[in-house]
Amino acid sequence: MEKIPRRRQAYLYIQQRILSGELPAGSQISELALAKEIGMSRMPVREAIRQLEVEGLVRQVPRVGTIVHSLDRAEMAELYEVREALESHTAETVAGRLSDEDLQMLSLLCKRLLQVARELRSSGKKTFSPKLLQSFLAADMGFHMVILRAGGNRRMMKIVADLRVLSRIFATQREPHDLKIVVNVYRFHRRILRQLKSGDGERARYWMQQHIRASRHLALESFDRRQALGDAKNAMPLALPEDLLEELNQIEAGEANNA
Structure with missing residues (x-):
């Protein structure tokens, strides 16, 4: 090795x-x-x-x-704008062109989100345990990474890796997730996957935009709420799942070798 x-x-x-x-x-x-x-x-x-x-x-x-570094409100908004531009474009370009393997993986990741929602509901708790939170993050981020990778645009992948768009956003402190958030993410992912399968690039782009805009709204709402409280005692740091972190690092290392 x-x-x-x-x-x-x-x-x-x-x-x-x-x-x-x-x-x-x-x-x-x-x-x-x-x-x-x-x-x-x-x-x-x-x-x-x-x-x-x-x-x-x-x-x-x-x-x-x-x-x-601590993200301020403007930086957080900018990162979501970058995600929206990159990911909605990629969703449009890969619609109808995904391999059977990629489609199966996206379907599996949607099912994992649904399973997380069911486990949270059956637990009777309002928010995630750390373990369940990691399962949610892995399924959510994995879905986006499969689509980005399927785009095959090495320069775009390098931008994502260099800016750490996904990791910076998901590592930002947020308030604990609840069942409503998980269900909403699941519904957006199902809509996006449906359009990717049908080959409707315009609709795939639309639903990816709506998904990221909804996430941006929640993130900024949470930021404003914590600022109003004067501290972040109710927030929790979200560690990036290690397998996805490693994938981001491999993308960066691969692009550095090709530069």
């Missing part, structure tokens, strides 16, 4: 800690402490932090140092 370069190891380690919420927004990052944790010198850690800064996950603050 090919050995992963130290800079890459440091990058993946710090990235995962940020996306999991172990390094929350606003927290300070110590090169020395991270180097000791990982068991390497400070140089590869410093290089990894520079890459994360380019991607917007961390930023340099004068007289403070490196801190984990």
